[in-house]
Amino acid sequence: MHLPEPDLLTRRFPHELSGGQRQRVMIAFALAGDPRYLLCDEPTTALDVTVQSEILTLIDALRREEGLGVVFVSHDLPVVARISSRIAVMRHGVVVETGATEHVLGTPKHSYTRELVAAARAVAPRARRADR
Structure with missing residues (x-):
């Protein structure tokens, strides 16, 4: 998930993580069950554009590398156009x-x-x- 110092992060509370870190943790949780499809409901909402781009790149890499189907729910058409x-x-x-x-x-x-x-x-x- 490209999280810095994951061992340290496991001892932190959610409010001590950045928005991008929280989103990466949630993606990891979603992938823990080895799903065939990943449902992403507004995964970039409230993230700055730099982190938003990183999350979209991560989701796309997971899609390609793991052969995941991705269902992406969003109101943000530029994001939808990039990922779908x-x-x-x-x-x-x-x-x-x-x-x-x-x-x-x-x-x-x-x-x-x-x-x-x-x-x-x-x-x-x-x-x-x-x-x-």
Whole structure:
């Protein structure tokens, strides 16, 4: 899980770990039972972008190296686009659109998917300006 000094971490309380460390511990717990699928429900929420990238890289490496199927639940379309080859867009618990990620996000058919993509695009330029 790429945790520094794991022996020391085992003696710490959760509130003494960083968000990224806590997420890595939870991923380790999830993998302890040798699952075929890993369900990741908002695994990068409340993490800074650097740690978020590290967690996404870790999940992708686990997927490739362990042959895991990954079900990734998120509201963050740029994260979804980075990690997913296929996507299902849900609204009120109902799947409204599904397909290859680049197709669904590139040419959304459902009005809700179009709204999500437009909102993500509207935020992206502001985020880039803030990084300068």
